[in-house]
Amino acid sequence: MSFLTEVYAVAWSDIRFMRHNVRNILISSLMLPILYLLAFGYGLKAGDVEIEGQMIPYLDFVIPGIIALTSLSSSFSSTSTRMNVQRLYYRSFDEMMMCPLSNSAIIIGKTALGMCRSLLSCSLMFIIGYVLEPSYMNLTPLLVVSVLLACFTFSLLGETAALMVKSHQAMSTFSSLVITPMTFLCGTFFSVAALPEVLQGLLYALPLTEASVCIRAAALDVYAFPYWALGVLALFALAFYLIDLYLIKNRKI
Numbered sequence: 487m488s489f490l491t492e493v494y495a496v497a498w499s500d501i502r503f504m505r506h507n508v509r510n511i512l513i514s515s516l517m518l519p520i521l522y523l524l525a526f527g528y529g530l531k532a533g534d535v536e537i538e539g540q541m542i543p544y545l546d547f548v549i550p551g552i553i554a555l556t557s558l559s560s561s562f563s564s565t566s567t568r569m570n571v572q573r574l575y576y577r578s579f580d581e582m583m584m585c586p587l588s589n590s591a592i593i594i595g596k597t598a599l600g601m602c603r604s605l606l607s608c609s610l611m612f613i614i615g616y617v618l619e620p621s622y623m624n625l626t627p628l629l630v631v632s633v634l635l636a637c638f639t640f641s642l643l644g645e646t647a648a649l650m651v652k653s654h655q656a657m658s659t660f661s662s663l664v665i666t667p668m669t670f671l672c673g674t675f676f677s678v679a680a681l682p683e684v685l686q687g688l689l690y691a692l693p694l695t696e697a698s699v700c701i702r703a704a705a706l707d708v709y710a711f712p713y714w715a716l717g718v719l720a721l722f723a724l725a726f727y728l729i730d731l732y733l734i735k736n737r738k739i
Contacts, residue, residue: 492587496595500568504599511564515607519556523549523614526675535677537702538709546622549615550702551674553608557636557701558694560607562665565600565644570657573648583734593645593730600641601634608633612705628711629704635719636697642726643693649733673698693722 504511526548534541572579582592616623647664651657672678672694678686689695696715703711 489588489591492591493595493598495585496582496587496592497598500596500599501602503568504602511603512606512610515556515560515603516610518559519552519607519611520614522552522555522675526552537677537679540708542706542708543619543622546619546706547677547702548675549611549619549623550705551698553611553615553633553705554636554694554698554701555669555674556607556611557604557633557697558640558665558668560604561597561600561637561640562644562647562661564603565597565641566648566657568599569596569645569648570651570654574653589731589734592734593642593727596645597638597641600644601637604637604640605633608637615705622708623705624707626704626707629701632697632700632704632716632719635716635723636693636701639693639697639719639723639726642723642730645730646726646733649730668692668694673702690718693719696722 535544535547536542537547569579612623612625612629616625647657647660651660672689672692674694678689678695678699681689696719699712699715700719703709
């Protein structure tokens with residue numbers, strides 16, 4: 487209970503921030519996924535996509551990919567931007583570090599904003615997908631677990647970026663070098679299995695690929711769920727957590 491109280495104390499201000507800006511957050515979180523849906527889902531007018539021997543209409547294929555992409559963009563941007571402002575401008579993060587709070591509570595608490603925002607955005611995106619393609623989109627327990635883990639992983643990644651960079655310009659560079667390539671290359675808009683094995687290995691080294699694979703398999707529910715990908719995504723979350731813990735413990739912030 488003491489640990490949960492500390493987590494809540496860290497997350498309280500971010501949750502209040504989201505509560506007072508929920509309309510703007512919803513609009514900004516949904517605009518990009520909807521544009522991707524219109525551009526790739528309807529604009530390309532692609533045919534069926536083969537996954538694990540199953541032929542899937544491209545629109546049904548791309549909607550879970552956009553949900554995975556939403557978990558990345560909403561979690562990362564909200565967590566990294568908020569922490570970056572707190573560290574570099576208000577210096578409130580430094581003040582929080584002087585409070586009698588455990589490092590783990592700080593790390594977990596700072597994921598609250600990213601997780602809440604991305605879960606809300608992913609839920610709305612799933613509802614849109616279900617309205618468009620009710621015969622394919624399924625709300626399953628594995629889908630809930632996959633989305634939760636993806637949101638948590640990318641919130642931790644946002645913390646990692648925010649703790650490492652020294653300026654907003656550096657954060658922009660990080661996004662350009664890491665987030666933008668993941669957006670377009672990690673199986674959100676195409677099947678990674680169609681690429682050469684060397685490229686597949688490179689893309690599976692990025693967490694959004696595993697998130698896309700898990701969310702698509704759970705949402706479509708037409709082929710076996712890749713538990714190995716869920717395990718790899720959990721390892722990414724653990725790795726980001728340990729990096730954050732190292733940065734905070736050694737005050738390299």
